[in-house]
Amino acid sequence: MDPVLNSGDTAWMLISTALVMLMTVPGVALFYGGLSKKVNVLNTMFMSLIAFSIASIVWVLYGYQFAFGADMLGGLIGNPANLLFSGIGVDQLSTLAPTIPETVYIAFQMTFAAITVALVSGAVVGRMKVSSWIVFSIAWLSLVYVPIAHWVWGGGFLFQWGALDFAGGTVVHINSGVAALALALLLGKRKDTKLLPHHLGYSVIGAALLWFGWFGFNAGSALSAGGLAGQAFINTNTATAAAMVSWVIIDYLKTGKPTILGAISGAIAGLVAITPAAGFVTLQAAVIIGLVTSVVSYLAISYLKPKLGYDDALDVFGIHGMSGLWGALATGLFAAPFINSLGTGVFYGNPGQIVTQIVAIAIVAAYSFVATLIIGKIIDIVMGLRVEEKEEIEGLDITQHEETGYRI
């Protein structure tokens, strides 16, 4: 691509950025808010709201610079040449997306950082102190998200090894899913571990907004308004639809009835799974990725979770972690060079790609898990992670915010 500003690309990226913003607030906020208890609905939504604001500030002050600055320290981190947004000209074009302004690319990537932290909150609803969540968000973005974004997208060592992640299967979903698991283990189980959504209608609206915003997330990751964006768009929609159908079939087989929560869970699983593959695979592969991913997440939630006994309240690990894992592996299998010359998977003659994907998944998952445990443990020692038992019983809306979601 010529390093010349393209107004069509820029317009599409501005829209995409706004679409991804919509995924966090109100998408994740409503999706998680509806699934939580009535007495925790505001706290659950607040965790997404504040995550977006924290990421917005961290990202422009130093996050972007470390994540996408010129590679240094052997692929570990970017060179923060433009700390505090200094030296970034208004007409300066992005190095990684040379037809759009750097400011637009920064804003686009900022929304990815924000939603990744917000996703983690689903595992800890109903029991984490809001002050600890705020500190955790700052620390986790800085010490976990930023380096991983550099490794995979910013020219770091996994990027150099050829790991494929079109829009965030590894950086966003495996990362947030594994971090959610680590934080859930640190916090321990809630007193009442049932998943009884207090307002599934909120969750349906939230899931629909996520689906809508995901077009910006995935098709925007083409970084231009062209054929690749179109392919990513149609792949995203198709895989999501297939995953919803697949989860509904599982529901029918298990209980004889389709559930609404199953339908939207399938949709989210499909969106997650197609994310790393969206701009690398054919439409036929997108169907397979979507159909399989619901089985993966369903098994994780229904069998793995009860067996291992962790309390991932809203199944962040089960859906984002496990469907992200499947999507990242599927990218290594199905990446077609005639869709995107940057990716050739096993089925198109590059068996090494699956090895690269597995290595990238293992490194990101291991780092995310250990680093999250360390950050969480330090916060626990310094200020405590979990609310008092009586506060948990009374609900976090009133005890953490002195507000209630429902007056009537």
Add this chain to the structure above:
Amino acid sequence: MKEIVAIIRPNKLDEVKDALETIGCNGITVTEVKGRGRQLGITESYRGSDYRIDMLPKTRLEIIVADEDADSVVNTIVETAQTGDIGDGKIFISSVEDVVRIRTGERGEEAV
């Protein structure tokens, strides 16, 4: 006089209220309540896990009528609130010693 307390499905309230009106029974007190019957509630399934929901929303009607009207009111409630499925509710009938209309001070059946 009799007090008739009926626990019915919330979505049957309007139907029951209209039917009672047609037999001349207008005085009615309605409360939204929660409870369970012999079946201990119902089962709901979320992401493959089954949960027993044993406190279901119900509507509680309180009606005070003259002794001779009690059967007619009870039969009307049964006819209109019945679906034949589990969870239709119950009716409790008890005797009332006296009734006072606060506005006028009337007592007994005159106050009903």
